[in-house]
Amino acid sequence: MFYSLSTSIFVLLKALIYKSTGSWYIVETETGKRMNARLKGVLKIGNITSTNPIAVGDTVELEIEDELENTAIISKIYDRNNYVARVSPHNKHHHHIVASNLDQSLLFATLKNPKTSQGFIDRFLVACEMHHVPAIIVFNKADIYEEKELEQFANLKKMYNDIGYRVALVSMEQNQGLDILKNILANKTTLLSGHSGTGKSTFINMLFPDLQLRTTEVSDWSGKGMHTTTFAEMFDLPFGGKIIDTPGIRELGLVDMKKVELSGYFPEMKKHLQDCKFNNCLHINEPGCAIKQAIGNEEITFDRYQSYYNILESLVDLSIK
Numbered sequence: 001m002f003y004s005l006s007t008s009i010f011v012l013l014k015a016l017i018y019k020s021t022g023s024w025y026i027v028e029t030e031t032g033k034r035m036n037a038r039l040k041g042v043l044k045i046g047n048i049t050s051t052n053p054i055a056v057g058d059t060v061e062l063e064i065e066d067e068l069e070n071t072a073i074i075s076k077i078y079d080r081n082n083y084v085a086r087v088s089p090h091n092k093h094h095h096h097i098v099a100s101n102l103d104q105s106l107l108f109a110t111l112k113n114p115k116t117s118q119g120f121i122d123r124f125l126v127a128c129e130m131h132h133v134p135a136i137i138v139f140n141k142a143d144i145y146e147e148k149e150l151e152q153f154a155n156l157k158k159m160y161n162d163i164g165y166r167v168a169l170v171s172m173e174q175n176q177g178l179d180i181l182k183n184i185l186a187n188k189t190t191l192l193s194g195h196s197g198t199g200k201s202t203f204i205n206m207l208f209p210d211l212q213l214r215t216t217e218v219s220d221w222s223g224k225g226m227h228t229t230t231f232a233e234m235f236d237l238p239f240g241g242k243i244i245d246t247p248g249i250r251e252l253g254l255v256d257m258k259k260v261e262l263s264g265y266f267p268e269m270k271k272h273l274q275d276c277k278f279n280n281c282l283h284i285n286e287p288g289c290a291i292k293q294a295i296g297n298e299e300i301t302f303d304r305y306q307s308y309y310n311i312l313e314s315l316v317d318l319s320i321k
Helices: 118-130 147-162 178-185 200-207 259-265 290-296 302-317
Strands: 002-005 008-020 024-029 034-039 059-066 071-077 083-087 095-100 104-110 135-140 166-169 189-193 233-236 242-245
Touching: 008 034, 008 071, 024 059, 024 071, 034 059, 083 118, 095 189, 104 118, 104 178, 118 135, 118 259, 118 302, 135 147, 147 166, 166 178, 178 200, 189 200, 200 242, 259 302, 290 302
Parallel strands: 034 071, 104 135, 104 189, 135 166, 189 242
Antiparallel strands: 002 008, 008 024, 008 059, 008 233, 024 034, 059 071, 083 095, 233 242
16 A cells, blocks of 8 residues: 655555564564564554553554665554453553454463463463453373373363363373364464463474474472563464464463453353342352352352452452452
8 A cells, every 4th residue: 555645655564463572573564574663653552551552463554664674663553353461560550462363372281390270270261251362271291190180180171171161181292182283273363371381382393393492491499480482472383373472471460350340251150140139249248149059059160269269359459349
């Protein structure tokens, strides 16, 4: 698209954000050209309260700045279909957009070395439900699981399957389940996430042998994986589709949520909400609570309710009322 303004000729290009490094972005135009781009200083971005106005996965409009240097200026951001966010490390009342325009998210988790807590998994699922991003849970390191971990996996798989989530068991070390994951990813834009040390970077290296993302062992003293990815980045899959790699997330906070809204992001609770006596029921000690009755009838597991309660408490900590 071309237009003239005064005596200057501007070339406007539509492009996709592939990587964000703070002030500069790597973009790819519709013709497949990669460029370095920066945000136009006067660009206003609505009522966004995030610490990063542009995220990987965003569709933007560019003005060519310097063809020789292969640089451009981002002059417009197109509306997002959806996005996933976490609490900003700089301001707990603002969010940091992890990625946008997603078809699905894939969370890597492990039951050992390191152990991913159910609380973390459930917070991630709530974040995805908030923004209408289908979520898939992948438990890695099956090769080191003993009877105790296999029993835990069976229980978790049943619990999440029963409420509509897909769950897979894989081993990156033994190349077990790789074909299953490729089928899940094919022809979709997928956010890959999870704690560092759960095998996310190893999986990406298996998809792209020439990429060789840095991986790391689990920290001996903390039992947690150490960060290997600094910035979010998108990659084109050789069999169709895209993946977005994200920094290892230790805590996934939730912002811009009222306490009364939280239960609506638990699928098994959502279908009972209209049966509560009070519209603003928080499902703690209120009379006529259909959620508490459903727990008693084993229609909602106590473990998921415990996650709900813990997240509710964190929303109070964030002063969201």
